[in-house]
Amino acid sequence: ASLELGPYSHFMQKEIHEQPRALTDTLEAIIDDNSFSPALFGADAESVFKEVDSILILAAGTSYYAGLTAKYWLESIAGLPTSVEIASEYRYRKSVANPKQLIITISQSGETLDTMEALKHAKSLGQHLTLAICNVQESAIPRASRLVLYTRAGAEIGVASTKAFTTQLVALFTLAATFAKQRGLLDAEQEQAYIDNLRHLPGSVQYALNLEPQIREWAKAFSNKFHALFLGRGMHYPIALEGALKLKEISYIHAEAYPAGELKHGPLALVDKNMPVVVIAPNDALLEKVKSNMQEVRARGGELFVFADADSNFTESEGVHVIRTPRHVGVLSPILHTIPVQLLAYHAALLKGTDVDKPRNLAKSVTVE
Ligand code: G6P
Numbered sequence: 001a002s003l004e005l006g007p008y009s010h011f012m013q014k015e016i017h018e019q020p021r022a023l024t025d026t027l028e029a030i031i032d033d034n035s036f037s038p039a040l041f042g043a044d045a046e047s048v049f050k051e052v053d054s055i056l057i058l059a060a061g062t063s064y065y066a067g068l069t070a071k072y073w074l075e076s077i078a079g080l081p082t083s084v085e086i087a088s089e090y091r092y093r094k095s096v097a098n099p100k101q102l103i104i105t106i107s108q109s110g111e112t113l114d115t116m117e118a119l120k121h122a123k124s125l126g127q128h129l130t131l132a133i134c135n136v137q138e139s140a141i142p143r144a145s146r147l148v149l150y151t152r153a154g155a156e157i158g159v160a161s162t163k164a165f166t167t168q169l170v171a172l173f174t175l176a177a178t179f180a181k182q183r184g185l186l187d188a189e190q191e192q193a194y195i196d197n198l199r200h201l202p203g204s205v206q207y208a209l210n211l212e213p214q215i216r217e218w219a220k221a222f223s224n225k226f227h228a229l230f231l232g233r234g235m236h237y238p239i240a241l242e243g244a245l246k247l248k249e250i251s252y253i254h255a256e257a258y259p260a261g262e263l264k265h266g267p268l269a270l271v272d273k274n275m276p277v278v279v280i281a282p283n284d285a286l287l288e289k290v291k292s293n294m295q296e297v298r299a300r301g302g303e304l305f306v307f308a309d310a311d312s313n314f315t316e317s318e319g320v321h322v323i324r325t326p327r328h329v330g331v332l333s334p335i336l337h338t339i340p341v342q343l344l345a346y347h348a349a350l351l352k353g354t355d356v357d358k359p360r361n362l363a364k365s366v367t368v369e
Helices: 011-017 019-033 045-051 061-076 113-124 163-182 188-209 212-223 234-251 260-265 287-299 330-352
Strands: 054-059 082-086 101-107 130-134 147-150 227-232 254-259 277-281 304-309 320-325
Touching: 011 019, 011 330, 019 163, 019 188, 045 163, 054 061, 054 113, 061 082, 061 101, 061 163, 061 234, 061 330, 101 113, 101 163, 113 130, 130 163, 147 163, 163 188, 163 330, 188 320, 188 330, 212 234, 212 320, 212 330, 227 234, 227 260, 234 254, 234 277, 234 330, 254 260, 260 287, 277 287, 277 330, 287 304, 304 330, 320 330
Parallel strands: 054 082, 054 101, 101 130, 130 147, 227 254, 227 277, 277 304, 304 320
Antiparallel strands: none
């Protein structure tokens, strides 16, 4: 294994660091083409997309959080009503079928049983517009889908998904931009701006990876705690969820994520000096709101660990630690902010001495119910 790992201690660490390459590979066709084209999703995609009036995303685990993030892009950029549902819930629920709805399954492995069964369930209800976003060629879920986009993260070995997640996000962003263009909501100038954002993303992710030494220091404040809270707002709320999931999966520290505006409706009661609070706080329209949520935490003695971006304008103070992701990447910001929460979970787990690549009780691909 040491040969395969190169300079890294675990597959998870290696896979975190492979993200610039994984993103570059996944984006290759879009960047080469310099446009968003339905053909990326299959020969049939242009005609299928024309029929679509709304979207339902079905997935599990980290892939579900990629779906939650995509909802923001699909609604705000493409104007398509989007719902996102846990596959194991949808498959047993009596739902209202809509044959014009695009069913998107997201799965790294393409073999997750609940996601596969959710897809079959949708088809049994007459929903035949199906698209799989998947990392493993020719696996079960893409084989059962009409359209496919393969992410090109490469083999992912660590049980906790990292590079698959960020490549799913670029695939889903691309889908939103492609729909927007087809629906006449994306002019040529905005299309170029998005493609430029995508082109610069791998470089910005590399900058975020360079924060590892600082994040390793922060991890010391987590490894001896029993609980942690992650806060985000808007399209960064799913990234808070993913950060909390990563931390609990590999370090066994109980972590929860909340949209920061909900703090006062419950979790604030738990905040004290023993519960570190991670805040994802890029400079977007919600930043001022997030800042006031942070004051509510500080007032209860909670220690804040803030991931901000270049122009968020935060200063460190007593109980408020700030790490700045060095670049602002616009609407792709959730992708950039994923990197520090992955690294935080990894280093907290290292300090605890858990089995990072094979956490207890978990499997890479869950092919049973
Ligand atoms: C398991 C893995 C997770 C993964 C989830 C969904 O729980 O441990 O890392 O996110 O399955 O897997 P999929 O292959 O469908 O994305």
